[in-house]
Amino acid sequence: MPRRTGYTVLAALAAVVILVSTAIFVGLGGDKGDMDTDARTRGSADPASSGSWVGTWSTSAAAAEPRATLRGLSGMSIRNVVRSSVGGSSARIQLSNFYSARPLTITHASLALAAAPSNPTAATGTMRRLTFGNRSWVTIPPGKAATSDPVRLTIPDAADLLVTTYAPQASGSVTYHPHARQTSYMARGDRTEDTAGAAYTEQSPYWRYLTGVDVWSKEAQGSVAVIGDSITDGITSTAGANRRWTDFLAERLRTEPGAPRLGVLNQGISGNRVLSDGTQYPPNNPSGLSRFNRDVLSRTGVKAVVIELGINDILRIPHQTDPNKIVAGLKRMTEQAHARGMRVVGATLTPFYGHRGYTPRLDAVREQINAQIRSGKVFDEVVDFDKALRDPISPLRLRPVYDSGDHLHPSDAGYRAMAQSLNLDHLKGTAAAEL
Known part of the structure; x- marks a missing residue:
């Protein structure tokens, strides 16, 4: 076979391989419930087995918190307590900045199971640092929301979760849900990954910034x-x-x-x-x-x-x-x-x-x-x-x-x-x- 002909055949075979590979990738990853492409390429904590993302908890952002319109809650760790409805093997959260005219920068966020109902102490071995696009921080523009990268954590059905955020700088109005019917907590300074709840001395009847928690489930x-x-x-x-x-x-x-x-x-x-x-x-x-x-x-x-x-x-x-x-x-x-x-x-x-x-x-x-x-x-x-x-x-x-x-x-x-x-x-x- 002449050399030029051989190159042509090899090029054609390579093109076929690329087309087949692309078709396989689209066929496996094209469903809306599948994990996002960025997460797959990052080698994130998303499970490789079958399943789908489902919402296990959410709340509606209702307004700007009246007494937090200028500096927001800078320098405070906010530990929201929320309850799962269904469980899963991994989780991700949504943070919202719908009611501020200024960007919100969260420099540290975490997710854990509560050691006891309505308690700010994390269950042993469950504390997870959250990232956003593989970064430990996220800046959310006014009127927008951001979803964290998934983390591996077994979330049981009907479990209290602790979602903690820390914003060191003034962020303007705090997006919140005023009638949580659930006690959450705050601590001064960056106590985001504290497993003990001792620093969380201030109680709150609100949910702040957090508007959703999803789980990766094989059952739901x-x-x-x-x-x-x-x-x-x-x-x-x-x-x-x-x-x-x-x-x-x-x-x-x-x-x-x-x-x-x-x-x-x-x-x-x-x-x-x-x-x-x-x-x-x-x-x-x-x-x-x-x-x-x-x-x-x-x-x-x-x-x-x-x-x-x-x-x-x-x-x-x-x-x-x-x-x-x-x-x-x-x-x-x-x-x-x-x-x-x-x-x-x-x-x-x-x-x-x-x-x-x-x-x-x-x-x-x-x-x-x-x-x-x-x-x-x-x-x-x-x-x-x-x-x-x-x-x-x-x-x-x-x-x-x-x-x-x-x-x-x-x-x-x-x-x-x-x-x-x-x-x-x-x-x-x-x-x-x-x-």
Whole structure:
């Protein structure tokens, strides 16, 4: 064979090898649930075996912390305590800087299991330093979020996690979730990888910066995102006890035979409405419509959505008394979820007899919205929270499912009743073809 011909044949063979290799790589790595290309090439902590990323915990950034608008919390280690819904073999976190006009630089971050529930001490051997693009620090621009590199750590189901961040410099307003119903902790100085909790002497009822935790799971099929108001936020549930209705839902999904294996993501914001944002810029308490992409569609592994919104559109000033406008907003969220192949379960609006804002006229608006929801033309499926929280004898006898003095917010027993009323089969499958 002439030399030139031999080179030509070798070049052709090399091209074939490259094409085949590329096809194999795309076939193995093209799924959205797979690990990102950068992580694979870095030789990161991502597992090589089959599985997928799913959301195990999240919260919605609600506003800028009022007393931390200039310097932020510079020079403080913030140890957020959060609870997993499903476990996995590796984890990663999301940090958000949505409510600051200045960049946020986190120079040190860590993840660990808590040694005991609601405790700032890390369980032995579980402390992990977090990196961002293989760096120990990350600068998050205003209005943006950042996801850490994965770390190998066995995350059990229903476990308390410690996510700690340290920012040495002034960062402006602190993005936070005010109604955590969970005690977190702070310490002066960089105590990010302290396994002992002795330095964490300041307690806090907030979650700061942290908005998500994902796990790499071989068992979970995905996550269900629940977008709602104070009822989903669980503001009258027992603090530190994980008794929001979404916590009871997560328990059912873990323990009931035949239940779909799904993580539960609580995207409740107290006072939230379907149609109207808060007053500041960027808007505090963004409406369900304006935050639907951020808090639901972009969350990891979401397969189904539960929408519990509308009561504050009626109750908060200015009152929205046109039920068709609220229903139209709910339908728009359903359509957006359908475009992503997500199934949508919608909740009826709960009773508020006894609430200081109650009037028969406003309650009639609620009833008109519920009639449309029950018709089956708004959501794929319906969970009837209104029915679940009504006393079968009289609307005047709402205890123990309602917290005393405010018939808008359930007690722990009421939250459990809400979770029990959801048909778990409604979380299976994909979006209905048409409503």
